[in-house]
Amino acid sequence: MKEKVIETAGKTWRFLGQNGQTSVSQLPKVLKEKDEVVLQALGWLAREDKIDYTVKNRRTFVSLVEGELRAFNAVVYNMNEEITSAKTAGNGKLKAKK
Secondary structure: OHHHHHHHHHHHHHHHHHOOEEEEEOHHHHOOOOOOHHHHHHHHHHHOEEEEEEEEEEEEEEEHHHHHHHHHHHHHHHHHHHHHHHHHHHHOOOOOOO
């Protein structure tokens, strides 16, 4: 169970990085996970100070804190750089890592 919560925390972090502020009630649907697992994953991320909670019209929303959003964008940027380098080195074809 702990592994599933950790995996879901990672999925949640990536989803929030890509999509921004999201309703807590929507997360289980978009992540295709059980409510209880998503809530535990949010607790995990909250304990690590990776997310912010906001209440609007009695609905609770979560988003990555600024530092985590920067970290997410850095990961995406580095992945894009690696893909570009691999394409350039291989004349447009990705090479498998050994």
